Amino acid sequence: MLTFTEENYLKAIFKLSSKKIDGVSTNSIAEELSTKASSVTDMIKKLSDKKLVKYKKYQGVSLTKKGKQIAVSIVRNHRLWEVFLVEKLNFKWDEVHDLAEDLEHINSEKLTDQLDAFLEFPKYDPHGDPIPDKDGNVYNHKDETLADLQKGEKGIVVGVKEHSKSYLKYLESINLVLGAEIKINDIVEFDNSMSISVNKKTVNISHQASKNLIIKK
Amino acid sequence: MLTFTEENYLKAIFKLSSKKIDGVSTNSIAEELSTKASSVTDMIKKLSDKKLVKYKKYQGVSLTKKGKQIAVSIVRNHRLWEVFLVEKLNFKWDEVHDLAEDLEHINSEKLTDQLDAFLEFPKYDPHGDPIPDKDGNVYNHKDETLADLQKGEKGIVVGVKEHSKSYLKYLESINLVLGAEIKINDIVEFDNSMSISVNKKTVNISHQASKNLIIKK
DNA sequence: TTTAATTTTTAGATAAGTCTAAAAATAAGA
DNA sequence: TCTTATTTTTAGACTTATCTAAAAATTAAA
Ligand SMILES: [Mn+2]
Ligand SMILES: [Mn+2]
Ligand SMILES: [Mn+2]
Ligand SMILES: [Mn+2]
Numbered sequence: 001m002l003t004f005t006e007e008n009y010l011k012a013i014f015k016l017s018s019k020k021i022d023g024v025s026t027n028s029i030a031e032e033l034s035t036k037a038s039s040v041t042d043m044i045k046k047l048s049d050k051k052l053v054k055y056k057k058y059q060g061v062s063l064t065k066k067g068k069q070i071a072v073s074i075v076r077n078h079r080l081w082e083v084f085l086v087e088k089l090n091f092k093w094d095e096v097h098d099l100a101e102d103l104e105h106i107n108s109e110k111l112t113d114q115l116d117a118f119l120e121f122p123k124y125d126p127h128g129d130p131i132p133d134k135d136g137n138v139y140n141h142k143d144e145t146l147a148d149l150q151k152g153e154k155g156i157v158v159g160v161k162e163h164s165k166s167y168l169k170y171l172e173s174i175n176l177v178l179g180a181e182i183k184i185n186d187i188v189e190f191d192n193s194m195s196i197s198v199n200k201k202t203v204n205i206s207h208q209a210s211k212n213l214i215i216k217k
Numbered sequence: 218m219l220t221f222t223e224e225n226y227l228k229a230i231f232k233l234s235s236k237k238i239d240g241v242s243t244n245s246i247a248e249e250l251s252t253k254a255s256s257v258t259d260m261i262k263k264l265s266d267k268k269l270v271k272y273k274k275y276q277g278v279s280l281t282k283k284g285k286q287i288a289v290s291i292v293r294n295h296r297l298w299e300v301f302l303v304e305k306l307n308f309k310w311d312e313v314h315d316l317a318e319d320l321e322h323i324n325s326e327k328l329t330d331q332l333d334a335f336l337e338f339p340k341y342d343p344h345g346d347p348i349p350d351k352d353g354n355v356y357n358h359k360d361e362t363l364a365d366l367q368k369g370e371k372g373i374v375v376g377v378k379e380h381s382k383s384y385l386k387y388l389e390s391i392n393l394v395l396g397a398e399i400k401i402n403d404i405v406e407f408d409n410s411m412s413i414s415v416n417k418k419t420v421n422i423s424h425q426a427s428k429n430l431i432i433k434k
Numbered sequence: 435t436t437t438a439a440t441t442t443t444t445a446g447a448t449a450a451g452t453c454t455a456a457a458a459a460t461a462a463g464a
Numbered sequence: 465t466c467t468t469a470t471t472t473t474t475a476g477a478c479t480t481a482t483c484t485a486a487a488a489a490t491t492a493a494a
Pocket of ligand 4: 296299344346
């Protein structure tokens, strides 16, 4: 059995791996987990001893098959619990992440599978992130954001790239929730802010905000 | 915030307190938690520093108001999660305890309250144990067991005093589940075993088994 | 290709929770 | 009451995960 800490390291490495082809750097893991590089080095050695990561000094780290399996199953847990909290316990999408950070570490295949069934096998979590299936396959969205659309184009909100409470609350306040249909009315060249239509209402949105909203055309 | 370990000590002391009027002994806590007396002494000192227990060397330990509040809220969590697992995720009553041991430590008042509401405010967990209310009141069953009944008397199963998997599985195999109606056909004086009727079937049950089954006449 | 900046690793310390073995206090028995 | 037996506490050691400060390796710049 792994400690919560070890599991969180695996999850962090998994997350960072998706953005990097080669090994994940010590510093990036430290930043992701709000810890120090020296702590990361120590933990990497331990995970390496347990054959959960491949590691060569100064060369970065990557997950082994086994390590990736564990990481994905934790992500699966995390996202299923988020769905549960929103769908069944009436939480808002900006309230569920921290609780899911704890719940994800409860390791029971039966629990996960029964929860999955109870939720009727959801494909996405409340933030639009894909839920890995039982075999560990994850089908990510294409990385197309609102900021990529041109004047006159339409799109549907399918996810967010930024998960902070404040961003999520802001989006909800202007009805930019999952499934919302958007039309680009205008783009201000100076700062790339946009005027868009959602729900027959017109709102303005900064580039900072639009580039974190994942869209399907 | 408390660690899981600290919470488990509080819970253990709470459990043992209900069977003792004066302070709980170091050894009994050690046994309850499968640890050593020396470890218990160390932890008690820590909990005492945090004003969660009252402690005088060699005189046993008892919970403060604050300590008891925490302990009860953990018990509340534990039992609500057990209800969830059985009612919503189709677990059997012998499968839920260990998972609840983990889930109970997820501290969120909102989560607990929403879960309580989702489950429609259950009064008892799957083993018949009472679920403390939001204010920390617990209404325990009277301690009347099947073994206390006389020949010819009837009773209804309302709980168990022993929570081992094997006992729970055994009970289920002979239909001695919560709510089952029992009639005592005969008592063997030699070993206090009983012949009883459940669901129109007759079964024999040892004293060891009957004295752990809580009954309401 | 040296030198300088950055990144990563090591060395040594600290805190939590545990253990064994031994000492101290309490309880039980003669 | 005095002597054992039992219980509880203390002393000292170990493990895990963390940190700071310093050394080593790599990368970037001149
Ligand atoms: Mn999340
Ligand atoms: Mn999410
Ligand atoms: Mn239980
Ligand atoms: Mn129970």
